[in-house]
Amino acid sequence: MLKPVPLAPSSSAGYNSPVPPVSQTIRVTVLFFGRLKELTGHPEHSIEFTDAPTIEHLFALYAARHPELAKYRSSVVASRNQEFAAWDTPLRSGDEVAFLPPVSGG
Amino acid sequence: MAKLPHDDIYQLVREPIDMAALARHVRAPDDGAMVIFDGFVRNQSHNRPTLYLDYEAYESMALAKMREIGAQLHEKYRIHRVSVVHRLGRLEIGETSVFIAVSAPHRAAAFDACRFAIDTLKRTVPIWKKEYFEDGAVWADGELPPAPAATPRAKPAS
Numbered sequence: 001m002l003k004p005v006p007l008a009p010s011s012s013a014g015y016n017s018p019v020p021p022v023s024q025t026i027r028v029t030v031l032f033f034g035r036l037k038e039l040t041g042h043p044e045h046s047i048e049f050t051d052a053p054t055i056e057h058l059f060a061l062y063a064a065r066h067p068e069l070a071k072y073r074s075s076v077v078a079s080r081n082q083e084f085a086a087w088d089t090p091l092r093s094g095d096e097v098a099f100l101p102p103v104s105g106g
Numbered sequence: 107m108a109k110l111p112h113d114d115i116y117q118l119v120r121e122p123i124d125m126a127a128l129a130r131h132v133r134a135p136d137d138g139a140m141v142i143f144d145g146f147v148r149n150q151s152h153n154r155p156t157l158y159l160d161y162e163a164y165e166s167m168a169l170a171k172m173r174e175i176g177a178q179l180h181e182k183y184r185i186h187r188v189s190v191v192h193r194l195g196r197l198e199i200g201e202t203s204v205f206i207a208v209s210a211p212h213r214a215a216a217f218d219a220c221r222f223a224i225d226t227l228k229r230t231v232p233i234w235k236k237e238y239f240e241d242g243a244v245w246a247d248g249e250l251p252p253a254p255a256a257t258p259r260a261k262p263a264s
Contacts, residue, residue, distance in 0.1 A: 033232065033234060034162070034234040034245050076250075077250055077251050077253040078253065079164075079232075079253075082166055082167040084252070086254040086256045087256075089257050090257075098232070100232050100251070101234065101245065102247065102248030102250045103228070103229070103231060103232055103234060103249060103250075103251055104228075104234050104235050104245070104246040104248030105192060105203075105231050105235070106145050106192075106203065106204050
């Protein structure tokens with residue numbers, strides 16, 4: 001039987017080092033649109049957490065990096081997995097969150 | 107989410123919208139009326155001459171929301187076929203940005219449904235337009251879509 005080989009030998013932790021049952025990493029994809037995209041400089045971003053954040057936490061994190069963003073907090077709605085979502089929505093790994101300025105289609 | 111009739115059309119496109127073809131599709135022989143909304147690029151905004159518009163969308167969510175509107179139309183009104191098409195990218199003055207057609211056995215339902223569709227689209231579908239003028243560009247004033255104020259308590263995330 002083949003022995004499993006660590007895929008990332010450069011990792012600082014050895015393959016056999018005891019790993020505590022850590023809380024799983026939560027990876028979230030974040031999307032910005034319209035003026036928010038221009039402001040943050042990226043349409044799409046992937047970010048990892050060790051504790052489940054809420055959408056509010058996520059926004060605060062980006063607002064800390066891009067102070068201009070904070071000004072728009074009251075005129076932004078958020079979505080989680082393509083549904084409008086409340087700011088206190090907890091996030092799970094694999095979620096796609098988008099921050100949406102007022103819509104102006106038509 | 108309610109199932110949509112397979113002959114409805116919901117699309118985001120980057121080319122000019124073929125209104126005649128869509129109208130022919132929506133206009134079924136067993137109907138008696140069709141109402142069309144043709145939204146196109148105005149040559150000015152707040153009395154400032156517009157050069158052109160640039161539309162962008164959160165495409166997957168925009169399509170889902172457009173289909174949701176379709177489902178609501180079929181639930182609320184006695185209508186037959188629906189077509190909702192929005193164009194993205196750069197649009198020149200006079201070009202159609204949004205096209206909605208609704209057919210029905212009788213006109214009242216078609217009028218009401220078409221009006222509901224464009225009003226709801228403008229409020230809830232994640233699409234944005236940037237207006238370009240001689241001396242710069244601005245994101246158009248929009249509407250903030252209604253979102254839940256707080257998550258229902260003790261409901262596990264699904």
